[in-house]
Amino acid sequence: MRRDVTLLWALRSRCALACTYCYFGTIEEHKVSPPGQLGVLSHISRNDLSARALMEFARTLDGSPVERVILAGGEPLDWPGALGLIQVLKDAGCEVVIATNGIPLNRPGVAERLVELKVDGVSVSLDSADPDTNDLRRPSRSGKTGHGDVVAGIRSLLQARGTELSPRVGLYTVVMRPAPHEITDMARLGAELGVDYYVPQPISLAPDHKLFDELAHTSDDVPAVVQELARLDAEPHGLAVPDASSLLRFAAAISTQDSGHVKDCFGGARLFFAQPDGSLWDCPSDRRIAATPPDRRRTIAGDDARSLFADRPACTDCSLFSRDCVNMWPLVLDMPRLLSSEATP
Numbered sequence: 001m002r003r004d005v006t007l008l009w010a011l012r013s014r015c016a017l018a019c020t021y022c023y024f025g026t027i028e029e030h031k032v033s034p035p036g037q038l039g040v041l042s043h044i045s046r047n048d049l050s051a052r053a054l055m056e057f058a059r060t061l062d063g064s065p066v067e068r069v070i071l072a073g074g075e076p077l078d079w080p081g082a083l084g085l086i087q088v089l090k091d092a093g094c095e096v097v098i099a100t101n102g103i104p105l106n107r108p109g110v111a112e113r114l115v116e117l118k119v120d121g122v123s124v125s126l127d128s129a130d131p132d133t134n135d136l137r138r139p140s141r142s143g144k145t146g147h148g149d150v151v152a153g154i155r156s157l158l159q160a161r162g163t164e165l166s167p168r169v170g171l172y173t174v175v176m177r178p179a180p181h182e183i184t185d186m187a188r189l190g191a192e193l194g195v196d197y198y199v200p201q202p203i204s205l206a207p208d209h210k211l212f213d214e215l216a217h218t219s220d221d222v223p224a225v226v227q228e229l230a231r232l233d234a235e236p237h238g239l240a241v242p243d244a245s246s247l248l249r250f251a252a253a254i255s256t257q258d259s260g261h262v263k264d265c266f267g268g269a270r271l272f273f274a275q276p277d278g279s280l281w282d283c284p285s286d287r288r289i290a291a292t293p294p295d296r297r298r299t300i301a302g303d304d305a306r307s308l309f310a311d312r313p314a315c316t317d318c319s320l321f322s323r324d325c326v327n328m329w330p331l332v333l334d335m336p337r338l339l340s341s342e343a344t345p
């Protein structure tokens, strides 16, 4: 069977951080008004699948079309079952990439175990080279951890890796309107830390989000962002970065809020999204989820990856483009180069 599917798996809802712009919203808002709509994510873990249901599904990935699993959330490495699940995914022959806030990498033994398990990539989220700016946007709930702990987590992982080639270690940075310079500042920081890859991604906020005016780009911001992306493309500081076409897509996305048309998209053909409650969608884009007809709603709970991903169209012709989509491109198209040990000197 051809293995060409990437599964973005938001494993658990909870996270020790309270990022102000997070796709998962804020606990405070959701305590007052619990989200009811289909596909809406929340850090309140009311309906997260049991460990048993997660493991049962994971075991069915062996012999399925799923080539790569990107574990995200919430924070995947805060869940006690994470390392056991990663073992099952690796035994199933999947490439495993972990999207983490980086703080759990400081826990004794975690970094070493990720190396032993031959995890393919660890993408650590950090939004600014300036600790105060990062911690303002990505504050911890306890107020006790922040930028310094993320950097320490990256260093622990690089140290545990030693001369091994895996996991490849990367930085993921959400680029916001006031700070296009972070695009190149973060590449410099990544190079100083010794990471292997770096992905700047545009912030994606609904127009009614309270931070939309402050943080979301408008078409006026395009020239400054394009200049920074061009500088990154010309001088990636020895890091693997998304290729020039992804960088162009970044620029195109922030110049519009409108729905657009995406030809030959891989959502629903090569990219799927599983939520903590088990819901399985053709694509992580909120517009696409909202447009899913009832008879196409599915769950990984009690189901088998060998049949769930068997019937999929050759390509998707999608009219539901949103800024969200741009963040999906590196997960599918750029991942092989980001994880290649030859991409970096």
Ligand SMILES: C[S@@+](CC[C@H](N)C(=O)[O-])C[C@H]1O[C@@H](n2cnc3c(N)ncnc32)[C@H](O)[C@@H]1O
Residues within 6 Å of the ligand: 015, 021, 022, 023, 024, 072, 073, 074, 075, 076, 099, 100, 101, 102, 123, 124, 125, 172, 173, 174, 201, 202, 203, 204, 205, 327
């Ligand atoms: C939701 S987090 C989950 C994994 C992990 N806890 C982490 O911090 O990376 C995955 C990635 O999505 C990014 N993200 C969250 N909300 C976003 C938004 N509104 N726009 C763009 N990226 C966002 C985060 O910064 C992070 O890089």
